[in-house]
Amino acid sequence: MFHERIVRTVLTITVGYLIVLAIWLGWLVQHTPPGTVPYQIGGLLAAYGSALGLGMIWADRPPRADRKLERRGLEGWARIESTQRLAETADHGQLTELRLELTVPGEESYSGRVVYEVPASMREQFVPGKTVPIRVDPHNRDRIVLCP
Structure with missing residues (x-):
């Protein structure tokens, strides 16, 4: 297993998610239609989970x-x-x-x-x-x- 690569990938995706979440909270959420915030949060969480899964699959591959x-x-x-x-x-x-x-x-x-x-x-x-x-x-x- 390539544990170091997996840890680096998870950290990178999490930092990227936190940046997207900060942009969404700081600017985008104010411009969204009323009543759609729970769906947007669900979409953000689904995107984060999908990115984590795909990233871990990619990181667990043997080196080139x-x-x-x-x-x-x-x-x-x-x-x-x-x-x-x-x-x-x-x-x-x-x-x-x-x-x-x-x-x-x-x-x-x-x-x-x-x-x-x-x-x-x-x-x-x-x-x-x-x-x-x-x-x-x-x-x-x-x-x-x-x-x-």
Whole structure:
């Protein structure tokens, strides 16, 4: 998860909403037809909630470099040699260091390690001996992304 990006997005949208609310309260509400203020407040709250939802969806996407690697990286697989749990995450996942034997077709196998947040629902897939699909940067073999 990209918690820092989500927090920044929520703060930015909230500040923007407060600015819009201040403009509405300071100037626009005086020029509105009588009896429409409750509907305007409902519309402002709905717009804020929609902006928050869309912003959080956008902020939770992987970074552009990871998305590009998932699309254009070389396909391969990694056999998990060992795992070491580092920490519990806020959404009940586990930050885990994985030691891997990486294989890309047409190239020599090599060892590597990656720190990965393993979701609670996928813990049985990330045990020593299991194989997971990966994508490898063709220009930097040390840059990989897991594709479970």
